[in-house]
Each structure stands twice: as C-alpha cells, then as structure tokens.
Amino acid sequence: RGGGDSASGTKIVLAVSTLNNPFFVELRDGAQAAATAAGVQLNIVDAQNDSATQANQLATAASSGAKLVIVNPVDSDAAGSAVKALNTANIPVIAVDRTVNGATVASLVASDNVAGGKQAAIELATAMGEKGSVIDLQGVSGTSASRDRGAGFEEGMKAYPNITVVAKQTANFDRATALDVTTNLLQAHPDVTGVFAENDEMALGAVQALGSRAGTDIKVVGFDGTTDGLAAITAGTLAATIAQQPAELGKLAIELAVKTLAGEKVDATVPVEVVTVTKTNVGDFTK
Amino acid sequence: MNPQPLVTLQNVGKIFGQVTVIKDVTVSVYAGHVQVLLGENGAGKSTLIKMMAGVYQPDSGAIVVDGAVVTLPTTRAAEDLGIATIHQELNLVPTMSVAENVMLGRMPTRHGMVDRRALRNRARAALALIGLDVDVDTPVGELGIAKQQLVEIAKALSINARILILDEPTAALTRHETEALFAVMADLRRRGVAMLFISHHLDEIAEVGDTVTVLRDGEFVAEVPASTPEAELVRLMVGRNIEDQFPRRAPELVNPAEILAVDKLGASGSFSDVSFTVHAGEVLGIAGLVGAGRTELIRAIAGVDHYDSGTVLVRGHRLPKGNIPAAIAAGIGHVPEDRKGQGLVLGASVNDNLGYATLASTARLGLADFTGQRRRAQAVAEKLRIRMHTIDQAVGALSGGNQQKAVFGRWIIAASTVLLLDEPTRGVDVGAKVEIYELMNAITDAGGAIVMVSSELPEVLGMSDRILVMRDGRIAGELSTAEATQDAVMTLAAREAGSTEIDAIVDDIESDEPISEPNSTTIDGTLAAVTPDNAPTHEKE
Amino acid sequence: MTPMSTTTLAPARRRVDYKKFLANNGALVGLVVLCLALFIATPDFLTGQNLLNIGIQVSTVAVLAFGMTFVIVAGGIDLSVGAVAALAAMVSSWLFVAAGLPGWLTLLGGLATGLLAGMVNGLANAYGKLPSFIATLAMLSVARGLTLVISDGRPIKTAPEVSFLGGNLGPVPMPIVVLLLSAVVASFVLNRTVIGRSMYAVGGNAEAARLSGLPVKRILVTVFALAGLFAALAGLLLAGRLDSAQPQAAAGYELDAIAAVVIGGASLSGGLGKISGTFVGALVLVVIRNGLNLLNVTSFWQQVVIGLVIALAVGVDVLRRKTRNS
C-alpha cells in the first residue's frame, strides 16, 4: 500500500472535522503539543465540516502511509465506511469527541455532548431561579453537535416545569448570526430571562445582542469553554459554559495513539469530563 | 483636388490566422473628397477601413497621416488624429440612453461629474444633423434597426472629424433617411472633411462619391471615377458581367394553387385587417415606409408573434398562432430583419447555423444527423457562394453579406416552399443579390411562393410579381408589375401626407409605449412587437 | 414637424420614466407585499425598534451588495466579497492587537486590504484574462485562507474605532449611518461619474465600449477595486458590531450579495442595475429572515419559506415587467 515506507518516523494522521471553530483549534493544539512531546510526526487534515471531504481525507491517509489515524468525525454515521476501509487496511483508528458508527475504533476519547446539554440546562435553570422563559440558539441544522446538545438540553429542561422554551432558532454556530437572531427574537419575546446557545460563539453573539441585560436580568449559558467564552464568564456576561477541555481531548488522543502503536492495551472509551464552568471555577481554566 | 492626402493606407496587408484577407492595397482619402470602396461581400472593405480606424493593425505596409507614418494601436489613437468611423455592425450599448451612446467615450464633465445637460444638448445637436427626432433619454435597445443606425451615424458626426469613414451606413436605411445622410455628407464635403464611403447600393456611388477604389478577394483591382457606369463597376468588382440586376422570371403556371392566404389579420398596435393571398410561383412584394408595420406582419405570419384577429392558411391548412415550429412544418421559412440579433448564433459554426431549422426533422431517434447535415451545408454554402475559410468557422467571423446568405441558406436546406423575407438583401453585394434572386426564381419555379418585405424600392419593383403597399399597419393598395413605379408606390405609402409628417408619425410609433401596455393605441405596438426583447411577451401560453 | 414632435415627446418621456421606475426599484412591489404580510402576521414586526434592527442587520449585506452592483453592471461577478470582508476586518484587528497601531490606522489598513484584494481581482480579470468567476473564486479561497492564517482560527478584538462603526451615534446606530452614506456614494459613482457610466457601457457591450475608446481594462480594475473597498467596509461594520473579527465572518455572504443585486433588477449578463434596486433586494433578504425569527418558524421550514419568498418577490417584479430573462 502506497509508499508507506517513505513516512519519516511514525506518522499519525489527525483528521479534524473543522478548524474554523476555536474549539477544534484548541483540540489540535493539545494534540500537536502532545505529539511533539512524544516525538511522533502528526499530520493534521481539516474536513471543513464536510463528511465527504473527511471520507476522502481518511482514504488519502491510508495511501499516504499513516501508521495510525485519529479521527474527529464530522458525523458519526458518515465516518463509518471510511473507517471500515482503514480497518481492512489494519490501520488502527482512534475517535475523538464523536464516536464512529459501523466500524471498529481502538478507542474513543470523548466528552458526552448529550450529558453536556443536560448540565447546561441545570446550570441555566439554577441561574434563572428555576422559572422564566428561554431562547434556544441551535447550531448548524443537521450536525451531530447541534443534535446531541439540543437533545440533552431539552432532556434537562424537563425537570423544570416553570421554565418554558419560547423560541428555538438556528444561528449556525456563528456569532454574527446569533447576534441578529437574538436581536430579532427579543422583539417577539422581550420577557425572556435565559438563553442557551449550543456553542460559545453563539452565546457571545447573544451576549452582544443583550447588551447590558446580559448576565443581569437575562442569563446566558454557552458550550465549549473557548477562550472568549471563559473571558465572558469572568466578565460576568456569560453565566456558564460547558467546558469540554478540547486540549485535553487532543492530548489524550495522542497518548492513546502512542500506546496503541506500542501494542499496549487501551480502553474502548476514555471519557473526558465536561466541566460546568462558572464564575466560581473559571480561574482553573483561564491559563 | 489638393495633392496631399490626409490619410493613406500604403500597400497594407492583413492576415487572420493563416488566411490573407488584405493583400498590398493602397488607398488615400483627400480633404473635401469622398472616396468610395467597392467590392463583393468578403472582399475586405471593412477589414481595410478597420486598419484606418485603429481596430486592426496592418501586418504589412504603413499608415500615413499628413505625410507622416503613424501607428494606430487603438481607436482612441485614430480619433486623436481626427478619424471617426461608422462601423458596419452597430456598436451601441442597448441598455444606455441615446444621448450616452452618442457621447460614449467623450462624456462631458463638470467638476468630475457627468454634465447631463451638456450631454443631452450635444447629443440632440448631433441627432439634429441627420434629422433624427427621438427622445435622447430612450434606451437605444428600444429603437429600431433604422434608428439605431442613425444614432450610430450621429455618434460619428458628433466627433467633428477631419476624416469620416462610413461602412455601409445606408444598408439599414430607407431612401428618405439615406437622403438626409447624403445631405450631411455633402455639407461635410464642402467643409473639407475627407470621407471613405462603403455601400452595396451602386446608385448611391455616383450620387455621393468622387472616386471609387475596387477590391476583389482583398486585392486592389482598380481606381475609377464615381461617374463610371454601374455595369462597368459591377464587372470590376465581380470580375464578370451581370446583364440583369433583377433577373425575375415568373414561371408560367396554369391556374396556380393558392399557397398562402392571409385573412383579416390584425394585431393591436401593429397592423390591422391585412388580407392577401400568394399563389404558387409568385413573388409578392411588400413596400412601405419604415414603421409601416411590415416586419410585424411578417413575424406574425411566421409564428414569431401572436396576433389578435384573422387567420393564416398555408395550402388550405390553418396555422396556429405564435407557433414557429408549426409554421416551419407547413413549409414557411422566415429571414428576419436583424440577422445579428435574430438570424444567427454568431458564436456557432456556419455548419450549425445552416442546420438549426432541420436539426429535429433530419434526426433519427433524437440523434442529430451530422454527416447529412455537413453534406447539405457544404452544398448550400457552395450554391450561395458563402465566402468562408471552412464550414466549421464561427459565422460571426464572416463578412456581413455572407452572414446574410447563411440565414438564407438555412431555409434552402429546410426546403421551405413559402419564404417570408424581411429586407433579404440588406448588406448583400450585387453579385450575391443576383444569386439570391435566382434562388427566389428557383423556388417559385418549383411551385413555391415568396413574400418579400423590402425598403429598397428597385428591388421590390424589380423582383415582385405583385406589390402590396402598407401604411400605418394597413394595406394602402396593391399594384401589378405593370402599374408599379417608384412614384406610384411612394404616393400610396405616404398618401395625404408629406414625407416629413410621415416621419413624425414613425417617430411617434417608435417612441410610444410597448404593446404590452393596456392603453396602447393602434400603432404604438409597432416597435414593441419588433423589438426582440419584447417579442416573447406575445406568446402567452 | 415641431408640433408633431412636441406631442410625441410626452408619451416618450412617460415610457422612459415608467421603465426607469421599475429598473430603479426592482422587487420593490415584492418587498412591500412581504412587509404587509408580516405586519398582519405579527405585531412585533412594525415596531420602531424592529425596524432599527432590520436597518442594522441589512447593513453588512447591503454594503457588500453595493460593491457587487458595480461588478455586475460591468458584466462580471465577484465571489470573493465575503472572504475579502473577513480578511479586511481580520487585518485591521491584527494591526491593532499584534502590531499595536492606532485604531484609526487599523481602520484604514482594513479598507486598504479590501481595495488591494479587489485590484488583484481586477488585474487578474482584465489583464490576466481570467473569467471573473474564476479570478474571484480563487480570491475567495486565498482571502479566507489568509484570514485563518493571520488569526490562527481564533477571533481577534477590534480597535475601538472599528467597534464604533458597530455602535451608536447618539440614538442612531452607526451601521445605519454607514449604510446610508455608502448608498449615496455608490449611486453617485454609478450615476454621475464617468467611470460609473462607463461601467454600463462595458457591461452592456464591451466591444462598443472599446471601439468608443473607453479604457475597458482600467475600468474593470477600478470596478473590482471598488467592490473590494465596499467589502472591506462591510467587514469592518460586522466586526465592529461583534467587537471582534471572526475568522468565519461573512462566509457565504457572496451569494446573498449577488442575490440582492439580481433581485434588485440587475442582469448577470451586465449593463443593468441600480443601487436603489440592490438596496431593495438586500432588504427583501433581511426582512424575510427577521420575519421568520419573529414568527419563530422552525429553522428547517425557515429555509423552505425563504426560498419560496425570494422566488415570489422576483416573480412579482418579472410579472410587472413582462420582459424575458434567461
């Protein structure tokens, strides 16, 4: 199989779903750092949130002599067949952040988005005093991240009968869009007291739209725990975010990869805790 | 005449690809002197003058202006030397106003802004020169071919140039407008402007020209005085004698069948109550002033536009309204007025253009018949003597006249038996005209019928067996060949009205609202119905 | 003759103005109908605040579309405006944060970036003879890439001067001020200046323009440069509103911008288009989205509705004009 020998040292390919989102940028950085530490050659490919592109990249990885592939699937189901191909080529695969359905992976390093959504619901509810009305800013329609977090949030909110979700609108994980959508929704629902955004970028857009009301009479909860997000928490405009410690994800993935290549046994799933970050513990995350 | 020519093309040559189009030609223009260029379609006239206009650069020879050798890399360079050009093909921006088109590239400005008042005034002045009376704010695209040509002329005149090149300016004009142009030329001539004039109307040569340079296949043939008899000029340019310029031979048929019957045809805003019949072997000429509605009538019969009342029968079978394929199936072939806009796909090959009308009918199981098409196209191209490098050449690269032949050839291939010709020989040279006329004869000999709209009276008189004269969308009268004379036709076309008023009417026609408007009067649709852009509105499926 | 012509001029004028009116206003009728429908559907639509919001939200797309109007009038297309907007904003923020330049300089830096990118498009199209679609598609990719490189995929804070563009001037939101100003400038350039008029000539009949001695190539370069400049302004507006330049800012906005121009009555074959029409077109797009948010239509159905409304808005216009578009 194509020119594998040409690869210098042990070549590991990290296929990320996108690098247009700070979360995955931090994941990449964590992985890169760990790789340099472990002295393995890390090739990073970016699918730009397109399942087909990722399938292409995984196929390419196989032919470019990668010894192991770490995949951060754009979509769990979609990655299946491409990873299957890697299985048959017996190139070990490690999944990060999202699992791979319909194929075998040596290990899955992930933080559960559904659980995260639940935590977000709890955090927002408590911040709101367990009553009021909420806006749910959704991510790009049809992406697993949006699905799982939304589902988790819905699930979590069931516990709070006095809180009603008055509007669910997509803001495409984008800050500018969130700004406009929130502004518009505030016209229809001036009395909302809470906003849940399925990522920090949108949360920050909402904060922008809320202006002085953010953090005072309207509580905003985000997801991811990006640098900007954490800063907003320190500033008090963002009530909480669900930090996934992307750097940690990347770091663990590499460590597992090295173990696997060394023939050591690794756990099928390695959970990375999703931490609810609020003003109280934000200090531990802002380095 | 004064010895020093203003401009001389000195032994110039031009090559396109591997084909020599102009070979070692020398021609000079003198102040106050009209130099005529004469030659068949494709002889190289336009190519020659384009070298003087800074559009093409000669591949050999030199351009001498005021005794000094110059290069003209751009049209701007030529203009700076006082050379203005009216190109054969209209070069106007349809979406821009008449005023802006006239002043294009020379917009008057006041502190950085376009000075609209000055723009309008200068444009009006230029239009006045040739007596064209249209609202200068009208988008040029809404004007007719005739008017557009006049705008093009005004544009060139507004550059008060020392040297004026006119490439077939009269092709799209009727007699009346042509006379206006000649008046201007005479005046410029008095003012010492040098002119280079191209036309396929031999009668115009003696009228405005001083000397004639004859070209053939891109080579200099002779320089003769404009007073040279037409027959001689023809011999020089074609290389053979043409005894009869209008060789009409009506076949002797015993009680010929009625092929085309138009009954009480009317389209609001264009024409009304038009009835006539054409029999096998007959050529029916339709004369009239510009704006009489002839084109609309032809288009309606051909199924291009819808009409409101009346019927069209071909061999007794009624044609559905606005259904071109049905008309073609019934044997109708339509040569439209505007070959560039409506006749040809300029980017496509001669072969393809000749074949469009028969594309479907010659196909087997939906597969185009290539070999057959090629054969037919080659044959017709030979027959019409279309001057081209190869049948696969883009039709747009052909000379004007040869393009017209290509449109005609399409219907020859389709073996149409009822030809509707709108200005069929516009921009076609004498020799080719005769060939086209012979084709018309061949078609009538074969029992076909022809309706010919033409603004060239000699052509109408010379080739028709019967002449209908239209005025304001109605049939003003019918003349037999016996009684048909220029005067007879003109009086019918413009009865109880001097030609200037008629003109005013035409302007009214052209500058009034499109037919699609509810409050349109009887004639205001004329232009709308003819303008390509508006045509489809007439087919409301 | 004279009496004749005077009588004939009147109708002529009428026709021209009428055509002008439609050309000027593109899908105006569609927009009015749309607003009426929303007004009936929800009380939240026709409130002063919401109208202000719409004004702010339309600013980015509209300013992009003004620049796009030049290009489309001149017979080209510019796919890079969104990416150039993002790049300009990112450069400006980078100059502020990393290079530590004074804020007003970073503003100019951003605008200059856009102008430069636009000029490159123009040179590639006019002199490099690349179809504008390809030249600007390439620029789209390059500009977006550079934006990510500069920012390493992270948002960067903007200079206060830039944020001011997104803020308020007394009671009036700055984006609206900028929007109106650039509308005035754009339509002035297009209608009153020689270069503006030349754009119509180049787009309407490049050959005629050339034969009339117009410097077609230089005109094209200017056209794309202007589009780049307006894109940069739009990018800075957006960044100003978010107080930070986003690596993915204005992604895909090029389609919105082109749509706004075409909805506004321009033709992709060139020679047609008005700033006022483009403005209407941009409003149509933004009002739909605003309305759908107010009505809280689920995000899936939103896309369906948006599509239908766009088609209808233009359909109404086409019906009124009864002219062929193919």
Place this chain on the structure above:
Amino acid sequence: MTPMSTTTLAPARRRVDYKKFLANNGALVGLVVLCLALFIATPDFLTGQNLLNIGIQVSTVAVLAFGMTFVIVAGGIDLSVGAVAALAAMVSSWLFVAAGLPGWLTLLGGLATGLLAGMVNGLANAYGKLPSFIATLAMLSVARGLTLVISDGRPIKTAPEVSFLGGNLGPVPMPIVVLLLSAVVASFVLNRTVIGRSMYAVGGNAEAARLSGLPVKRILVTVFALAGLFAALAGLLLAGRLDSAQPQAAAGYELDAIAAVVIGGASLSGGLGKISGTFVGALVLVVIRNGLNLLNVTSFWQQVVIGLVIALAVGVDVLRRKTRNS
C-alpha cells in the same frame, strides 16, 4: 472561388482542430503540470491506491458538474445542484427506512426527486421568466430545507442498493464506474442528440434559436431537468459512500461544480462547454486537495494554495488560447 477555398481549407482546418483541441480540453495543460508537480513533490501521489482515491473523490463533483455543463452551455446557471443532491439522497433513504420500499425503488425515487426539482427550476426559468440564478437559488434553499424536514436533521441509513453505489464492484470502486458511465452519457447527449445541439444554440442566441423553430422553453426545462437528474445521481453516490444520507451533504458543492465547468473552458455567457473539459476541471479541483493533504499542508494554508492553483490552472489555459474572457 473554388481554387481559393481549396487552398485556404488546409490551414483553416488545422486552425479549427487546434481550437477544438483546446476547447475540448480546457485546463488540461494546467492539470498535467499540477500532477507533475505533485509527482515530484511526494511519492505518495502516483500510487495506484491514491489514483483510485482521486477517482472516487472526483466522482461526486464531476457528476454534479456534468449536469451543470448542460445548464451553462444553455446560458443559465444552477445553484441548487448541491441541495438537490442532498434532497434526492435523503428522500431515497427515507423511502427505505420510513416507507420501507425495496432498495432499487428507493434508488429510482431519489433520481425522480432530482428530475422533478430540476424540472421545477426549468419551468420557473423558461415559463415563469425568473432569472436562472434566482430560480435555482430559491430551489437551493427550499431543497435544503425539505431535506432537514424529512430527516429531522438526522442522517438516515441508505438502502443496500444505494450503498452499493459507494462500494466496490470486484476490484473497481463503483463511484468510478458510475462516474465514467455518466461522463459517456452526458457527452453523448451534448454532442450527438438534437436536444444537446440545441442547448448550444439556445445558449448562443436564444432569439435566433427560437426563430429557427427550436422549442427554446422546452429545451430549457429539459436542460434543468437533466441537471437535477445528474445532481440526484451525485447525491446517491455520496450517500452510498457514507452509507447514510446526510442532511448537510454536498453543501456548497454548487460552486465547485460551476468552477469545474468554467475551468473546463465553458463561458458563463453560454454557448460554450464540453463534458471532457468539465471532467478536467473537476479533476483539477480534486487533485489539488488530494495533493495538499498528502503534502500535509496545514489546512489554513491549503485554502490559500487551492486558490492560487485554480487561478494558475485556468491562467495556463487562457495563455494558450490567448482569447479574451471578461
């Protein structure tokens, strides 16, 4: 006359064939140069496996672009192909999972969906007189929305028959088989059939085509219907490769498809274009990305490089033709 024509025919023919060659091959030269560069740059490029990968990876875009070629030749543009591809695949999967139809029927269902969507585009353009840009932009939005509605935003497993399209036929990957087949069909339609030849006429001068008796409107409807059909096929290919129909599948692919056609030597003003050229154009796009992955160019710089290479690939072609494109 006769001697002249004979003497001139020889050189003339040569010139024409030469032109044909270039028209046929679009950016072929650029592609060859690109491949050479990659071959030198990395040993992983010219391996059987990688070539197969490229073949598989090009299949989706190429099939989309074949359909797009019809539209662009006929003088239109189709922005909806990506969304229609996704919709077709989703409908097919939905028919399988929710409606429980037999797999081969779901395949036909998917294709029918594309055909239908395309016909709607065509009707809106030809009879509704909407500019194709607007008609298909609307369809893009509607189709994407419906895809989300049907799937409720979740991927749906595909029928085995559809997955087979993404699988292998013995040693040969099915996508490559489908790709080649559709290339043959497409160029056959475009070159040999009446409808195909008519497309060039309509794109070159719709009015002249109409006056020659060509049924312009029906031709336009057919053109868009074909584009929809090819889009559906591309969508099913993609879904087959992923064993599931994705709600966001093929998002933004319309630009790639148009780019492939234009890189292939077609003009957006219509009347020009070849399937072979489009194929080359699609390959250029895919080979760049494949190569950059092999070379492990960081994803940010990748976009920069992709942009530059696209410009260069077309630039080389333009240089060779020395014809103006504006």
